[in-house]
Amino acid sequence: MQRRFLGMTATILALGLTATLSGCGAEAEDGDVTLKLVAADYDLNGGDTTKRYWAGLVSAYTATHPGVKIEVQVESWNDVDRKVAEMVKAGDAPDIAQIGAYADYAADGQLYTADELLSVPVQANFLRPLAAAGEQRNAQYGMPFAASTRLLFFNQDLFDKAGIDGGPKTWAELAEDAEKLKKKDVKYPFALPLGPEEAQAETMMWLLSGGDGYTDGLGRYTIDSEENVKTFEWLRKNLVEKGLTGPVAPGKLNRKDAFAAFARGEVGMLNGHPSLMQEAEKKGVKVGKVALPGVNGKARSAMGVADWIMGFKQKNHRKEIGEFLNFVFDDRNVLKFAGDNDLLPVTVSANTVMRQDPQHANLQAFLNELPSSELPPVGKTSWAKVSENIKQNIGKAVEPGQAASGVLGEIGREATAAENTE
Missing domain, CATH: 3.40.190.10 (Periplasmic binding protein-like II)
Structure with missing residues (x-):
């Protein structure tokens, strides 16, 4: 689900920007723990909007979490799944991956479950079809990061x-x-x-x-x-x-x-x-x-579509991964990314906010279909x-x-x- 850059909406401006877009890197002050995040590039026009989104998000997060450093690696959709697979095979899995599929990693016992990472309110806030599609054997491993419908x-x-x-x-x-x-x-x-x-x-x-x-x-x-x-x-x-x-x-x-x-x-x-x-x-x-x-x-x-974010166990950073992902799924950040990339928000509350935003009137029909949509069986290996x-x-x-x-x-x-x- 690769998407183009759109402008910032009035709703997001009114909410305030959690992910301040400053700079293009993902560096923070040295800390006790360094998290590695590999993410897909949603900018089809060759720009750096995805890099700037993550840079701003990381900057805002680490400003209040001085013990954590987060290194972000953004890869094209043509390469990101393969590169994560190569890292995992080499024994150097990222702490967090935002990619197109999670099932094989979940089946191999390499991922934390969502309830090991997220607070109850955050996990319960996912739109149900998206959360269900992130499940394997009744446990959620894939957390929906971006969504769309048809x-x-x-x-x-x-x-x-x-x-x-x-x-x-x-x-x-x-x-x-x-x-x-x-x-x-x-x-x-x-x-x-x-x-x-x-x-x-x-x-x-x-x-x-x-x-x-x-x-x-x-x-x-x-x-x-x-x-x-x-x-x-x-x-x-x-x-x-x-x-x-x-x-x-x-x-x-x-x-x-x-x-x-x-x-x-x-x-x-x-x-x-x-x-x-x-x-x-x-x-x-x-x-x-x-x-x-x-x-x-x-x-x-309708058919729903989602991309996924997941936490790998390999480096035993469960607490730090979870705290960061709870921040990622703050509605202000969910709305920012969705609004910038012609996507639909993955949470119930952000979906409600976008429905009420006149700047997104042209997305209303898509928003109406998403909560009852059905996704492909992506949880099956x-x-x-x-x-x-x-x-x-x-x-x-x-x-x-x-x-x-x-x-x-x-x-x-x-x-x-x-x-x-x-």
């Missing part, structure tokens, strides 16, 4: 030209709108990115809108369930085979390219996130947005392998003449096999 976006100008009033609320309306857009020569009436870049996310959105998902109530994979097969059969028959998904086959269309086409005004509809909304509007696209349509109405839930399989193969399920049951069945069998080795 809505269906549409190009209002293209809708107006096609005589379409409002966004679709059901699959049938979506297909009907796509037909009208095609008649107006819209290049991508509905962009369906099932290419290998992030097909697992697009897939989950459709599975949820079809009434199921990746797992059942017990956490077992249900990828080839009857509902999921019907979902992909519908996509193939009603969108792909009717030429409503554009000139690039869904299995070859990556999210980045679909998003770029939307920002160029070439896409009628797609599933998008807050950063795309901001980028498209900057380029003159009037963006409409609605909750993801389902078979007969709104999808059962098998998920990385299953996710990669989906990325590489799910596009085949909507190819003309292809049977979705066969493709989903193969992915489902491999998922179950991977699950049985957890």
Whole structure:
């Protein structure tokens, strides 16, 4: 979930800035304990906003904790997970890592649980879907650091030209709108990115809108369930085979390219996130947005997305890690980071504050969906392998003449096999 820099909001200014942005380093006065923090870089434009955020946060914290020094290492999203893995393998794990996944480290007993680090009020303040996604075997190891969700976006100008009033609320309306857009020569009436870049996310959105998902109530994979097969059969028959998904086959269309086409005004509809909304509007696209349509109405839930922060046990700094993380999750800091990066706050109280902030009126629909959203099964150690399989193969399920049951069945069998080795 890489995001761009936004300005500081009026709400955050009113609250006061806990993380004073001064300087670009992460140095503090020498102390009794030095914590190493490795964090992902959220600045897609090559700037230093992420470094300055952590520098300010560390400066504010160490000013009142003279016995602690915190060294921050910010790495690009292309490298951060790999570099943390290399540090752990070399026996030099960071004390704190803010990265994309936690499950393998938790399964190996390398992480503190959230209740070993956080105060009860702080831990209880996480939005429930995010906290639940951070759990493994009924214990929370991954603490949500940044969150987002997805809505269906549409190009209002293209809708107006096609005589379409409002966004679709059901699959049938979506297909009907796509037909009208095609008649107006819209290049991508509905962009369906099932290419290998992030097909697992697009897939989950459709599975949820079809009434199921990746797992059942017990956490077992249900990828080839009857509902999921019907979902992909519908996509193939009603969108792909009717030429409503554009000139690039869904299995070859990556999210980045679909998003770029939307920002160029070439896409009628797609599933998008807050950063795309901001980028498209900057380029003159009037963006409409609605909750993801389902078979007969709104999808059962939106897909949520989170990045994680975690504490490693290796250097036995539990007390210092916990005290710092309690500070990280102060609402003023949560709101600052979310506001700067087109993200949604991970705590109940910060979510409430942002909802009431008129500066974030364009995020209200996303904020409304997040508390009831459903996240991918990131707590399963098998998920990385299953996710990669989906990325590489799910596009085949909507190819003309292809049977979705066969493709989903193969992915489902491999998922179950991977699950049985957890």
